[in-house]
Amino acid sequence: MYEGIHHTEPWRVCICGQSPAAPYRICATFPVVRHKGKTEIKLEVWFMRLFIAVNFNDETGARLLSLRDELSGQSRRGDFTAPENLHLTLVFIGETNPKEVDAIKATMDAITFAPFTAKIDRLGTFSRGTLWWAGLREDNGLMGLQREVERKLALCGYQTDDRRYHPHITLGREVATDAKPWPIEPFGETVGKIDLMKSERIGGKLTYTAIYTKIG
Numbered sequence: 001m002y003e004g005i006h007h008t009e010p011w012r013v014c015i016c017g018q019s020p021a022a023p024y025r026i027c028a029t030f031p032v033v034r035h036k037g038k039t040e041i042k043l044e045v046w047f048m049r050l051f052i053a054v055n056f057n058d059e060t061g062a063r064l065l066s067l068r069d070e071l072s073g074q075s076r077r078g079d080f081t082a083p084e085n086l087h088l089t090l091v092f093i094g095e096t097n098p099k100e101v102d103a104i105k106a107t108m109d110a111i112t113f114a115p116f117t118a119k120i121d122r123l124g125t126f127s128r129g130t131l132w133w134a135g136l137r138e139d140n141g142l143m144g145l146q147r148e149v150e151r152k153l154a155l156c157g158y159q160t161d162d163r164r165y166h167p168h169i170t171l172g173r174e175v176a177t178d179a180k181p182w183p184i185e186p187f188g189e190t191v192g193k194i195d196l197m198k199s200e201r202i203g204g205k206l207t208y209t210a211i212y213t214k215i216g
């Protein structure tokens, strides 16, 4: 099969697009192997969506949930974040070859930080008022850790977002409401660990799973 193909270097093809749920990137490598006079192409597709996040304790989770419920009570419609999905993203890595997970874990192992207080102190919106979030105070502990995670990943060749980092916890997307962000009583907790998260759709449900944890 594929007689006449004489490439010896693998072919690499990337396809990027926008699905209804999220942007995606599929990358495939085509190692070309000559075997008993035949040329064979092995197809390898990888699709593992990763990010590094702070997951909160039950008490903070319950406070976030009550904000989310207050918002949904004032909305005509919206895609509100499932309780188990409420998190703070530090760095979004995106579609990754599963073979690179060990390198990302090693990068996380090289990050040290002192526990710091994460304080959630306001509500806000992006995307012309349709994405609602709970915002965090931008103090040195949090912002320093975020920069360090981003810097260490960049050293390993992971291109990250060059937009300014706005620490936020998404409460709902596609929200239709007449409400405006209202003042909240600040709350928070001490953060001493970060998680490597995998994002996937399981049976249509957006599911985040912590696949590795680094304690400060």
Ligand code: 2AM
Binding pocket: 022, 023, 051, 087, 088, 089, 091, 092, 161, 169, 170, 199
């Ligand atoms: P968001 O809640 O503001 O959408 C998993 O998708 C997590 O990564 C979410 O917290 C999401 O933030 C964040 N994220 C950051 N940049 C992203 C991007 N370019 N695409 C998808 N998610 C991104």
